Amino acid sequence: MSSGRDAAPGATRSCPHCRSTILDSAVRCPQCQHHLRFDAGAAARGLRTFSPLQVEALLGPPPTGEAWEYSILLVIRNARGEEVGRQIMGVGAVHAGDERTFALSVEVFAPARRSASPVG
Numbered sequence: 001m002s003s004g005r006d007a008a009p010g011a012t013r014s015c016p017h018c019r020s021t022i023l024d025s026a027v028r029c030p031q032c033q034h035h036l037r038f039d040a041g042a043a044a045r046g047l048r049t050f051s052p053l054q055v056e057a058l059l060g061p062p063p064t065g066e067a068w069e070y071s072i073l074l075v076i077r078n079a080r081g082e083e084v085g086r087q088i089m090g091v092g093a094v095h096a097g098d099e100r101t102f103a104l105s106v107e108v109f110a111p112a113r114r115s116a117s118p119v120g
């Protein structure tokens with residue numbers, strides 16, 4: 001197992017618990033929440049964390065009483081607008097009298113010595 005300190009930024013691995021693709025440097029799996037390392041986390045590795053994006057939206061019940069189907073698509077683009085990631089995060093249906101809440105957050109791990117966030 002690598003230490004995370006010597007891995008290239010953005011290097012990935014599979015979570016041993018849920019098999020999600022996660023950062024090699026992750027201390028905790030964002031999918032299943034299992035701890036993966038027994039160090040003190042990002043602070044011990046000289047990283048600061050911030051979340052430049054957190055959104056939450058509610059899809060209320062269909063007004064006609066019929067079910068609505070939904071598909072959640074995540075697209076990641078680089079500075080040139082080129083797609084570097086695209087994934088269907090989930091699909092489903094909302095039936096009369098029910099609703100769904102969708103929450104998206106981006107967590108960033110940056111070297112603590114940098115003074116300015118590149119986002120926001």
Ligand SMILES: [Zn+2]
Binds near residue numbers: 030034
């Ligand atoms: Zn996991």
